[in-house]
Amino acid sequence: MKAQNNVYPYFTVCVCLVFFFFPSCRQETALERALRLAGDNRAELERVLEYYRSDSLKLKAAEFLIRNMPYHIGVHEWIEDPQGQSYEFDLEIGIYDEILMSRMDSLSACGYKIRTEKHRDIEVVSADYLIENIDLAFEVWQKPWSRSFSFDDFCRYILPYRIMNEPLCSLRREMQQRYLHYLDSAGFTTPGEACLFLNGMLKKRYTYAGFSPTYPSIEEMNKNGRSNCEGLAIFYAFLLRAVGIPTVVDRTVWAKSTDGHAWCAMLDENHIFQTFSGGDSDFETFRIVFSKRRKLIPPKVYRRTFDIQRPDIVMEDDGYRTFLKNPYYQDVTDSYYNPFFDLRVTLPLEAGEKDSYIYLCGSGTNNYQVLALGERKGRECIVKNVVGDNNFIIAECRDGANLNFLTGVLYLDSLGNVTEGIRE
Structure with missing residues (x-):
């Protein structure tokens, strides 16, 4: 597509x-x-x-x-x-x-x-x-x-x-x-x-x-x-x-x-x-x-869907535009064929304590397109139901238009373990 x-x-x-x-x-x-x-x-x-x-x-x-x-x-x-x-x-x-x-x-x-x-x-x-x-x-x-x-x-x-x-x-x-x-x-x-x-x-x-x-x-x-x-x-x-x-x-x-x-x-x-x-x-x-x-x-x-879905995250919106915020989309990753995991990352101290949306982006060939919405609670980030064996970057939006990366490249393996660095 x-x-x-x-x-x-x-x-x-x-x-x-x-x-x-x-x-x-x-x-x-x-x-x-x-x-x-x-x-x-x-x-x-x-x-x-x-x-x-x-x-x-x-x-x-x-x-x-x-x-x-x-x-x-x-x-x-x-x-x-x-x-x-x-x-x-x-x-x-x-x-x-x-x-x-x-x-x-x-x-x-x-x-x-x-x-x-x-x-x-x-x-x-x-x-x-x-x-x-x-x-x-x-x-x-x-x-x-x-x-x-x-x-x-x-x-x-x-x-x-x-x-x-x-x-x-x-x-x-x-x-x-x-x-x-x-x-x-x-x-x-x-x-x-x-x-x-x-x-x-x-x-x-x-x-x-x-x-x-x-x-x-x-x-x-x-x-x-x-x-x-x-x-x-x-x-x-x-x-x-x-x-x-x-x-x-x-x-x-x-x-x-x-x-x-x-x-x-x-x-x-x-x-x-x-x-x-x-x-x-x-x-x-x-x-x-x-x-x-x-x-x-x-x-x-x-x-x-045709009927409005209740979003998993209800917080003040940051203004960033993505189809994932459309109220007619339902996350059905857990009904598909591959193991999925909750991706959890603790940010370094200098990242601050602000609660906000976070955006799980692909890295490399897909030009960092947004794949999923997650939630940041202080330094703790969580994105639910993510399929492993993929490279990701976590970002947030501070100006209502652009994404700022919070992490380097993260690799979620097929067992749910998160490590730093790109895996082919």
């Missing part, structure tokens, strides 16, 4: 967390707060609640979506020429990434620019859009491969209209009409069977592209058949939810190489998440790759 392709809805997390936990707001429910934040769009959301007033279960589903909606943001990017004309970048199958990168470089040299718009769901989602998505989700919840899931699982992994930060997509009905009949005719009874069937059927139609100049959209992926790993994961998760297969996107930032990776995780009938990349034909292959190939073992894994 190229660093230039990572477009995240950075927002002032301290405002979000203060708003979420501030005592004076505790008398206001999450639903009431969401409706207030909707501003001029409040009437649309209230129309959804009124529409389901006589259907208690669908009303609860609508309330789930609305109360968790406030901080969801859709990112729309496009290419604009010097005259202001808009273009989509064509990632058609069969063109090498190097050629696509060269084309983008040529466009940039001629004055073409990437434009970005961000829209808060709470302010733009229409009643009709939300009602259609809710009704379609309930239809597929009755399928043999999905009917055993609880209402909570349904709300978290099938119902949501959004996967990550893609623009709002209206293809849910089209996806159902195109693919449901294959699953119905095959007589599948488990989500795993249905998932692997669709992956096998679509693996040549929708493929990975290492380069994508703009943040991926589901419509572009559906049209072009190519996207980076994040776009591929978003597309497959959206498609699988559309046919009643509970799916989310997990992601990591590598410690031993540049960039990161995103993939899908599907909840099976035993309430275990099975992980795969879009187009893969089985779950076991993915498990082996992520547990046996040393450079591809994730040091941390995060799951993008």
Whole structure:
């Protein structure tokens, strides 16, 4: 996943967390707060609640979506020429990434620019859009491969209209009409069977592209058949939810190489998440790759959810921007394939006694990208659930923008021991 392709809805997390936990707001429910934040769009959301007033279960589903909606943001990017004309970048199958990168470089040299718009769901989602998505989700919840899931699982992994930060997509009905009949005719009874069937059927139609100049959209992926790993994961998760297969996107930032990776995780009938990349034909292959190939073992894994996650650390925010402070990410490292440990380090006396966030960064080839958030209590630093056999550096932010290293390179081995110095 190229660093230039990572477009995240950075927002002032301290405002979000203060708003979420501030005592004076505790008398206001999450639903009431969401409706207030909707501003001029409040009437649309209230129309959804009124529409389901006589259907208690669908009303609860609508309330789930609305109360968790406030901080969801859709990112729309496009290419604009010097005259202001808009273009989509064509990632058609069969063109090498190097050629696509060269084309983008040529466009940039001629004055073409990437434009970005961000829209808060709470302010733009229409009643009709939300009602259609809710009704379609309930239809597929009755399928043999999905009917055993609880209402909570349904709300978290099938119902949501959004996967990550893609623009709002209206293809849910089209996806159902195109693919449901294959699953119905095959007589599948488990989500795993249905998932692997669709992956096998679509693996040549929708493929990975290492380069994508703009943040991926589901419509572009559906049209072009190519996207980076994040776009591929978003597309497959959206498609699988559309046919009643509970799916989310997990992601990591590598410690031993540049960039990161995103993939899908599907909840099976035993309430275990099975992980795969879009187009893969089985779950076991993915498990082996992520547990046996040393450079591809994730040091941390995060799951993008639709519902707001309570953060592990609640303290005054230092202003540093990272997707790890997004309230919709859940640390799921402890559910993956490799041993994990709490990394604990005592700083030297001159480091001071200030309590603060700390940032666990990779060292070397990944250009010190942030891998995890931790907590500093005086001179004691702790980062929970870290996979070993990796080099790290601990940093903190003092000016709201830049990281300052607190340690030299630390090596966490595969048994959880911490030593100083780089290990290859």
